[in-house]
Amino acid sequence: MSTANPPSGPSTKRILAVAKKDFKDAVQSRALWSLVSIFVLLLLATTYAYVELPEMFGPTDQATFGGLLFFTVGITGLFIPLAAIIVCFKSLAGERELGSIKILLSLPVTRSDILFGKLLGRAAVLTTGLAVGLVLGLGFGAVLLGSLDALGLLLFLFATIFFVAVYVSIIVGLSAATGSTTRATTFAVGFFVVFELIWDVVPLGVVYLLNGLSMPTEFPDWVFLIAQLSPSGAYFTSVIALLPDAAADLGVAVSGTGMNVDPVDAEPFYVTPEVGLVALFLWLIVPMLVGYRVFTTADM
Amino acid sequence: MPAIEIDGLSKHFGEVVAVNDLNLTVEEGEIFGFLGPNGAGKSTTIDIILDFIRPTAGSVKVLGYDAQDESLDVRRRTGVLPDAYHVYDRLTGRQHLEFAIELKESDEEPIAMLERVGIADAADRNAGGYSKGMKQRLVMAIALVGDPDLLILDEPSTGLDPNGAKEMRDIILEENERGTTVFFSSHVMEQVEAVCDRVAIINRGQLVAVDSVAGLRSATDSRETIYLQVEQLSDEILSQIEGVAGVEHATIDDGRIRIGIGDRPKFRVLEEIDRIVTIEDFSVVTSSLSDLFIQYTNEEQEVRA
Numbered sequence: 001m002s003t004a005n006p007p008s009g010p011s012t013k014r015i016l017a018v019a020k021k022d023f024k025d026a027v028q029s030r031a032l033w034s035l036v037s038i039f040v041l042l043l044l045a046t047t048y049a050y051v052e053l054p055e056m057f058g059p060t061d062q063a064t065f066g067g068l069l070f071f072t073v074g075i076t077g078l079f080i081p082l083a084a085i086i087v088c089f090k091s092l093a094g095e096r097e098l099g100s101i102k103i104l105l106s107l108p109v110t111r112s113d114i115l116f117g118k119l120l121g122r123a124a125v126l127t128t129g130l131a132v133g134l135v136l137g138l139g140f141g142a143v144l145l146g147s148l149d150a151l152g153l154l155l156f157l158f159a160t161i162f163f164v165a166v167y168v169s170i171i172v173g174l175s176a177a178t179g180s181t182t183r184a185t186t187f188a189v190g191f192f193v194v195f196e197l198i199w200d201v202v203p204l205g206v207v208y209l210l211n212g213l214s215m216p217t218e219f220p221d222w223v224f225l226i227a228q229l230s231p232s233g234a235y236f237t238s239v240i241a242l243l244p245d246a247a248a249d250l251g252v253a254v255s256g257t258g259m260n261v262d263p264v265d266a267e268p269f270y271v272t273p274e275v276g277l278v279a280l281f282l283w284l285i286v287p288m289l290v291g292y293r294v295f296t297t298a299d300m
Numbered sequence: 301m302p303a304i305e306i307d308g309l310s311k312h313f314g315e316v317v318a319v320n321d322l323n324l325t326v327e328e329g330e331i332f333g334f335l336g337p338n339g340a341g342k343s344t345t346i347d348i349i350l351d352f353i354r355p356t357a358g359s360v361k362v363l364g365y366d367a368q369d370e371s372l373d374v375r376r377r378t379g380v381l382p383d384a385y386h387v388y389d390r391l392t393g394r395q396h397l398e399f400a401i402e403l404k405e406s407d408e409e410p411i412a413m414l415e416r417v418g419i420a421d422a423a424d425r426n427a428g429g430y431s432k433g434m435k436q437r438l439v440m441a442i443a444l445v446g447d448p449d450l451l452i453l454d455e456p457s458t459g460l461d462p463n464g465a466k467e468m469r470d471i472i473l474e475e476n477e478r479g480t481t482v483f484f485s486s487h488v489m490e491q492v493e494a495v496c497d498r499v500a501i502i503n504r505g506q507l508v509a510v511d512s513v514a515g516l517r518s519a520t521d522s523r524e525t526i527y528l529q530v531e532q533l534s535d536e537i538l539s540q541i542e543g544v545a546g547v548e549h550a551t552i553d554d555g556r557i558r559i560g561i562g563d564r565p566k567f568r569v570l571e572e573i574d575r576i577v578t579i580e581d582f583s584v585v586t587s588s589l590s591d592l593f594i595q596y597t598n599e600e601q602e603v604r605a
Contacts, residue, residue, distance in 0.1 A: 106380035
């Protein structure tokens with residue numbers, strides 16, 4: 001009867017089927033669209049402020065589209081993690097807790113199809129919300145500036161969608177690791193607190209202690225390296241790597257620490273913005289693998 | 301080739317033994333009832349058949365495929381109505397069916413499937429707003445997608461009114477006539493008696509009986525149940541009655557004495573009991589599967605305890 005050994009791994013067709021269904025479901029999240037509205041308002045306000053008063057934000061008094069992109073990164077860097085948590089924390093744990101996963105698993109799909117379909121579907125939902133915000137925000141900015149840097153925009157979008165994929169991978173991966181939404185919430189919020197809220201503070205605190213309870217005038221290079229390793233730090237440095245001219249315009253540099261530091265003063269390796277891209281890549285792959293490992297072997 | 305072949309199956313959850321060395325074969329084309337009280341291990345067994353959970357020991361073959369290694373093939377040919385499922389609240393009935401049809405690589409019309417289970421008029425409403433019975437019908441429609449060779453139904457009449465339960469039975473019979481093997485679990489005996497060719501009774505993770513409905517009944521024919529209304533009732537009297545030849549068991553049930561009689565004329569037995577305590581009234585009940593079920597599960601437990 002069984003003629004060939006069936007593939008038990010993922011299949012593009014099934015992944016797309018799961019992703020499509022998941023998109024239709026999750027795109028209806030009210031919480032996501034509330035967050036998108038806040039995102040849009042914030043984007044419009046900062047765009048207006050930057051274009052009208054560029055000298056308050058950087059060394060030049062000429063607002064540029066590249067500069068605007070950096071302002072946007074400051075906001076997307078917060079919006080994307082929060083939106084990913086809202087859209088993804090229940091993605092698998094919720095289905096297991098409620099039992100809808102039983103309908104899914106009763107059909108001919110493998111667990112890896114489900115995991116990858118979820119990643120794709122939720123990333124598409126997040127990108128949709130983000131696109132609405134960016135079209136409005138950056139469109140508004142382009143109109144005010146009367147110019148648009150197409151290549152810069154493209155590179156910015158590349159880094160930003162990469163960052164969306166990274167955060168979706170992290171939160172879906174965490175959600176895949178448990179069958180309880182309470183635990184999934186703890187994981188997601190815990191991750192955000194550790195890697196986004198206190199990540200920059202801890203190395204600074206260590207420096208402060210090592211320096212005899214005072215802030216040094218020169219920071220050791222490793223502080224910058226560490227700061228780049230959080231997902232949003234990596235996102236920020238990736239954008240610097242991709243848009244070096246615009247970064248120079250604004251006087252921003254590798255500084256997940258929130259302090260402006262001239263990159264030429266520091267050791268090249270630690271502050272190479274490309275490290276951000278590598279870190280982002282690892283953040284994309286590792287949580288996915290952890291989620292895959294747990295989800296494909298767990299009892300549902 | 302059997303539709304389902306369960307061989308030495310065990311599943312432990314930590315210290316709890318949910319299924320204990322279960323052996324069971326379901327033949328192709330039959331309607332097989334899987335009975336047991338809540339917590340007996342029915343859903344755990346079904347979950348292993350569908351590879352929702354992995355067994356501690358033993359193996360399961362479904363339609364010739366290994367349930368663990370070839371689960372995708374199993375689910376291509378199987379329709380499932382799972383237990384304790386939840387529909388996608390924000391998707392419509394039609395969208396549920398579209399998804400199932402796409403994954404089963406089938407070509408049915410979603411609306412035709414919904415018509416079959418009687419909820420076509422709710423096709424474009426979000427399933428979150430469906431009643432329990434409508435959700436059950438929706439998931440049944442999903443199970444029927446792709447004309448499966450095997451239907452696995454976990455408590456199919458849950459949430460249905462008597463009319464709905466009857467429609468569900470009709471669908472089961474219809475599918476079976478088209479050659480589909482049906483395996484369904486229930487704790488409602490009437491459902492099972494009405495449609496099943498064969499029945500397995502499971503309790504505490506172990507198989508206690510497998511037979512045809514008629515076979516199970518004939519096993520109990522020799523031990524008809526008699527209810528006695530007696531003048532007075534006490535443990536002393538009960539133990540005396542238990543000592544009467546031909547009485548297989550005696551219990552107090554709702555102020556009456558319930559006895560099972562073996563190989564001895566009923567009349568003789570009653571005469572003898574009447575000498576112990578005056579019988580005011582009595583009624584004879586032919587064992588239904590229900591009694592048998594209670595006997596197999598409750599009394600087995602008491603015996604073992």
